[in-house]
Amino acid sequence: xxxxxxxxxxxxxxxxxxxxxxxxxxxxxxxxxxxxxxxxxxxxxxxxxxxxxxxxxxxxxxxxxxxxxxxxxxxxxxxxxxxxxxxxxxxxxxxxxxxxxxxxxxxxxxxxxxxxxxxxxxxxxxxxxxxxxxxxxxxxxxxxxxxxxxxxxxxxxxxxxxxxxxxxxxxxxxxxxxxxxxxxxxxxxxxxxxxxxxxxxxxxxxxxxxxxxxxxxxxxxxxxxxxxxxxxxxxxxxxxxxxxxxxxxxxxxxxxxxxxxxxxxxxxxxxxxxxxxxxxxxxxxxxxxxxxxxxxxxxxxxxxxxxxxxxxxxxxxxxxxxxxxxxxxxxxxxx
Amino acid sequence: xxxxxxxxxxxxxxxxxxxxxxxxxxxxxxxxxxxxxxxxxxxxxxxxxxxxxxxxxxxxxxxxxxxxxxxxxxxxxxxxxxxxxxxxxxxxxxxxxxxxxxxxxxxxxxxxxxxxxxxxxxxxxxxxxxxxxxxxxxxxxxxxxxxxxxxxxxxxxxxxxxxxxxxxxxxxxxxxxxxxxxxxxxxxxxxxxxxxxxxxxxxxxxxxxxxxxxxxxxxxxxxxxxxxxxxxxxxxxxxxxxxxxxxxxxxxxxxxxxxxxxxxxxxxxxxxxxxxxxxxxxxxxxxxxxxxxxxxxxxxxxxxxxxxxxxxxxxxxxxxxxxxxxx
Amino acid sequence: xxxxxxxxxxxxxxxxxxxxxxxxxxxxxxxxxxxxxxxxxxxxxxxxxxxxxxxxxxxxxxxxxxxxxxxxxxxxxxxxxxxxxxxxxxxxxxxxxxxxxxxxxxxxxxxxxxxxxxxxxxxxxxxxxxxxxxxxxxxxxxxxxxxxxxxxxxxxxxxxxxxxxxxxxxxxxxxxxxxxxxxxxxxxxxxxxxxxxxxxxxxxxxxxxxxxxxxxxxxxxxxxxxxxxxxxxxxxxxxxxxxxxxxxxxxxxxxxxxxxxxxxxxxxxxxxxxxxxxxxxxxxxxxxxxxxxxxxxxxxxxxxxxxxxxxxxxxxxxxxxx
Numbered sequence: 001x002x003x004x005x006x007x008x009x010x011x012x013x014x015x016x017x018x019x020x021x022x023x024x025x026x027x028x029x030x031x032x033x034x035x036x037x038x039x040x041x042x043x044x045x046x047x048x049x050x051x052x053x054x055x056x057x058x059x060x061x062x063x064x065x066x067x068x069x070x071x072x073x074x075x076x077x078x079x080x081x082x083x084x085x086x087x088x089x090x091x092x093x094x095x096x097x098x099x100x101x102x103x104x105x106x107x108x109x110x111x112x113x114x115x116x117x118x119x120x121x122x123x124x125x126x127x128x129x130x131x132x133x134x135x136x137x138x139x140x141x142x143x144x145x146x147x148x149x150x151x152x153x154x155x156x157x158x159x160x161x162x163x164x165x166x167x168x169x170x171x172x173x174x175x176x177x178x179x180x181x182x183x184x185x186x187x188x189x190x191x192x193x194x195x196x197x198x199x200x201x202x203x204x205x206x207x208x209x210x211x212x213x214x215x216x217x218x219x220x221x222x223x224x225x226x227x228x229x230x231x232x233x234x235x236x237x238x239x240x241x242x243x244x245x246x247x248x249x250x251x252x253x254x255x256x257x258x259x260x261x262x263x264x265x266x267x268x269x270x271x272x273x274x275x276x277x278x279x280x281x282x283x284x285x286x287x288x289x290x291x292x293x294x295x296x297x298x299x300x301x302x303x304x305x306x307x308x309x310x311x312x313x314x315x316x317x318x319x320x321x322x323x324x325x326x327x328x329x330x331x332x333x334x335x
Numbered sequence: 336x337x338x339x340x341x342x343x344x345x346x347x348x349x350x351x352x353x354x355x356x357x358x359x360x361x362x363x364x365x366x367x368x369x370x371x372x373x374x375x376x377x378x379x380x381x382x383x384x385x386x387x388x389x390x391x392x393x394x395x396x397x398x399x400x401x402x403x404x405x406x407x408x409x410x411x412x413x414x415x416x417x418x419x420x421x422x423x424x425x426x427x428x429x430x431x432x433x434x435x436x437x438x439x440x441x442x443x444x445x446x447x448x449x450x451x452x453x454x455x456x457x458x459x460x461x462x463x464x465x466x467x468x469x470x471x472x473x474x475x476x477x478x479x480x481x482x483x484x485x486x487x488x489x490x491x492x493x494x495x496x497x498x499x500x501x502x503x504x505x506x507x508x509x510x511x512x513x514x515x516x517x518x519x520x521x522x523x524x525x526x527x528x529x530x531x532x533x534x535x536x537x538x539x540x541x542x543x544x545x546x547x548x549x550x551x552x553x554x555x556x557x558x559x560x561x562x563x564x565x566x567x568x569x570x571x572x573x574x575x576x577x578x579x580x581x582x583x584x585x586x587x588x589x590x591x592x593x594x595x596x597x598x599x600x601x602x603x604x605x606x607x608x609x610x611x612x613x614x615x616x617x618x619x620x621x622x623x624x625x626x627x628x629x630x631x632x633x634x635x636x637x638x639x640x641x642x643x644x645x646x647x648x649x650x651x652x653x654x655x656x657x658x659x660x661x662x
Numbered sequence: 663x664x665x666x667x668x669x670x671x672x673x674x675x676x677x678x679x680x681x682x683x684x685x686x687x688x689x690x691x692x693x694x695x696x697x698x699x700x701x702x703x704x705x706x707x708x709x710x711x712x713x714x715x716x717x718x719x720x721x722x723x724x725x726x727x728x729x730x731x732x733x734x735x736x737x738x739x740x741x742x743x744x745x746x747x748x749x750x751x752x753x754x755x756x757x758x759x760x761x762x763x764x765x766x767x768x769x770x771x772x773x774x775x776x777x778x779x780x781x782x783x784x785x786x787x788x789x790x791x792x793x794x795x796x797x798x799x800x801x802x803x804x805x806x807x808x809x810x811x812x813x814x815x816x817x818x819x820x821x822x823x824x825x826x827x828x829x830x831x832x833x834x835x836x837x838x839x840x841x842x843x844x845x846x847x848x849x850x851x852x853x854x855x856x857x858x859x860x861x862x863x864x865x866x867x868x869x870x871x872x873x874x875x876x877x878x879x880x881x882x883x884x885x886x887x888x889x890x891x892x893x894x895x896x897x898x899x900x901x902x903x904x905x906x907x908x909x910x911x912x913x914x915x916x917x918x919x920x921x922x923x924x925x926x927x928x929x930x931x932x933x934x935x936x937x938x939x940x941x942x943x944x945x946x947x948x949x950x951x952x953x954x955x956x957x958x959x960x961x962x963x964x965x966x967x968x969x970x971x972x973x974x975x976x977x978x979x980x981x982x983x984x
Binding site: 042043156158159186187188189190191192194195213214215216217218219220222239240243253254255256257258259260267268269270271272274275 | 389390496498499526527528529530531532534535538553554555556557559560561593594596597598599600601602603604605606607611613614615617618
């Protein structure tokens with residue numbers, strides 16, 4: 001498989017009243033063709049900002065300080081606005097968390113769906129509408145032609161997310177970025193959407209970046225996972241390796257915090273404290289104040305993301321000074 | 336359902352709550368939202384009853400109506416065998432002390448203009464639980480009990496994170512020295528690592544203070560983790576209720592079954608092998624709920640009586656209740 | 663958060679922001695707002711002059727000096743004199759009194775009326791709400807100046823006649839001072855124009871605060887309604903109200919001047935800036951100082967209140983807080 005998207009050393013920061021908040025700090029990752037990459041982390045860890053940086057859809061206070069975003073070899077950060085618009089919705093399709101506000105309530109679904117087709121694909125209006133109807137059927141909304149004339153409020157939350165997916169897939173993108181697409185949805189609807197995206201991926205071969213805070217969803221959809229904390233990638237691994245052999249204390253903490261449907265009622269392990277906002281690039285591991293395994297070095301040096309020496313699977317990398325497998329029990333456990 | 340030797344702490348009988356709304360562009364049409372219809376259950380002293388369902392199923396309304404924060408349309412609620420339905424605000428006050436609630440959104444549950452010490456101290460003097468000169472001491476104790484620094488008493492809510500605010504809300508509920516707490520989605524607004532902190536805290540407090548919980552949530556894994564028994568709601572009705580091990584291993588109602596199927600398993604190998612049968616369609620509107628069994632339009636087992644006869648709420652095995660014609 | 667702070671903190675005892683209270687925060691935010699601070703200075707001066715005006719003025723506002731009519735600004739008369747040889751500077755200082763008293767009294771009246779009507783509408787809802795909203799709509803649909811003119815034209819004569827009659831009956835000289843009729847009419851008109859704004863604001867605040875979770879939480883604690891009102895609803899409604907009152911004070915002063923300018927305001931001999939502007943306007947080509955003094959004062963005060971109101975709005979609006 002060849003590399004489709006190659007992100008190198010991406011840095012994004014926000015201007016705030018007193019200085020900056022460092023949201024994304026030197027994030028690098030690769031996305032291969034047809035692959036599904038999950039980006040996991042808690043709110044404020046920089047996962048959404050990273051993805052918005054890729055297509056430069058950032059709020060005015062944010063600025064990309066450095067990095068490269070190579071999509072099929074071309075650096076997206078060097079494109080002008082016109083070229084960038086070609087990429088957004090053309091090469092890269094995006095869906096967002098809130099399907100309730102992602103659609104314009106005053107325009108019918110057909111007009112909203114046809115627009116990218118007319119703009120990116122140069123279709124005529126009739127042709128675009130016909131294609132939109134096909135797309136609706138593809139995402140499991142039957143009777144597409146009638147529903148194109150309806151308005152967003154006539155669709156339920158799950159249906160709207162299907163429409164968003166249809167729009168994102170309209171121009172046959174190479175990459176689909178899904179930013180917490182099921183967070184606002186009920187569990188049965190979430191299952192429908194997950195199954196839909198899997199089916200579309202298998203059929204069209206689109207590579208998917210699935211951003212979520214929910215590790216359970218990740219298990220079912222991802223090939224590879226990157227875990228983010230305080231704007232850093234702290235662990236990267238295949239989905240099996242991440243769940244079976246996690247190496248970063250934060251990943252271990254997240255997995256331990258998950259109550260499971262078939263497990264016994266063991267006590268949940270917790271991570272004390274809450275994630276920081278970085279006002280500076282730290283000279284220490286940003287996780288160490290919450291880390292039960294922290295050693296002296298964690299306070300003075302920020303570990304880089306490096307390959308796990310005795311990894312069971314290839315491509316397993318983590319950013320930690322401690323080999324947590326050597327330590328059987330943590331020093332202190334959270335709260 | 337009623338055991339004379341071991342009376343339940345809370346008993347809910349055919350509790351119903353309808354809201355009247357105006358719909359249409361000019362509000363010209365009156366309509367009734369069937370938020371809660373005929374729900375009955377008991378909560379035993381010391382246990383945690385999980386109440387689970389998707390958004391709009393009426394689970395939060397159930398909690399609020401049970402506590403008389405919504406006026407019930409019909410039905411009765413008993414607390415320690417005393418009927419609380421129909422009592423006036425003044426008559427309710429001593430009972431309110433015993434029955435507390437923790438809300439989903441810790442950001443809007445604390446008044447931004449009140450220090451957290453004052454917020455926690457309020458129930459103390461309101462219910463005259465402690466001598467005036469010991470109030471500060473008690474506030475410090477309560478903050479400590481929920482894992483916060485007692486020195487925080489003089490700070491304002493905006494200085495705290497979501498998880499910390501939820502701890503403050505819990506301390507405030509504890510200040511009443513309650514016996515029963517309705518936890519209305521107490522962790523849904525929080526991050527994963529913080530969720531686990533709050534769950535552990537709630538479990539510790541239950542043990543320390545012998546609390547009884549009604550734990551309302553949409554997350555089945557969380558409900559399984561914390562509950563002793565679980566009740567499943569769909570569109571204003573309870574469709575199944577059983578001890579959690581039985582409900583999760585042997586769900587009888589097709590909706591419970593579908594719900595369990597939809598929950599992702601945090602294990603990639605199991606997920607790949609798992610049969611993914613996805614339930615179709617959406618939850619219908621509570622304004623015009625389907626006749627008969629409310630689940631019948633989406634139910635794979637639906638047959639002749641389902642669309643016109645409301646299934647009876649019956650105990651099919653000991654302590655396993657279900658409302659379904661097909662069972 | 664600085665790196666040092668971050669490395670120093672650990673565990674759950676990590677408060678996210680500084681240790682300060684909300685009002686102090688708001689005050690600090692206000693102090694950081696340059697325009698608001700600049701605006702406060704003339705407003706403080708205005709209130710100071712209104713209080714101590716008579717002891718500060720070099721001349722009595724009525725003292726006429728026919729030897730010095732329509733003098734340009736000079737060392738004796740800093741801002742010159744008017745047609746009757748009265749010192750313009752002294753009259754402006756007295757005019758501050760009119761402006762402040764009109765602003766305070768009319769705002770107080772409309773605030774009280776607005777509070778009562780707004781709370782009734784917000785709390786009782788239903789028909790009372792519909793009636794109050796309808797009343798505010800009707801009042802607000804009438805142009806303010808037109809309303810003032812109508813009130814003045816229809817009520818002034820009967821009121822003065824009534825006062826005259828009272829004088830004849832009681833022989834109390836108080837009733838000979840028709841100035842009071844002017845004041846009552848001006849206050850009344852201003853209050854009538856301004857109460858709907860306060861009523862709508864308070865109604866909206868009550869409706870939105872009533873649906874907040876902390877009110878529900880207070881009910882769940884078993885708190886009586888009166889206590890919920892005083893501890894939760896009112897303190898949380900204060901911010902927007904303070905902003906509205908600040909803007910309302912400035913607005914009332916401007917309106918009063920507009921009334922005076924149109925001849926339906928406070929009549930002589932009490933100096934009013936509006937009246938002075940309207941008098942000065944007749945001779946602005948030959949004696950511009952008559953217009954310039956009060957007009958500049960008026961402008962400064964209007965802008966000051968606008969800046970202060972803006973600053974308060976930013977400082978007290980919790981949505982902008984992090």
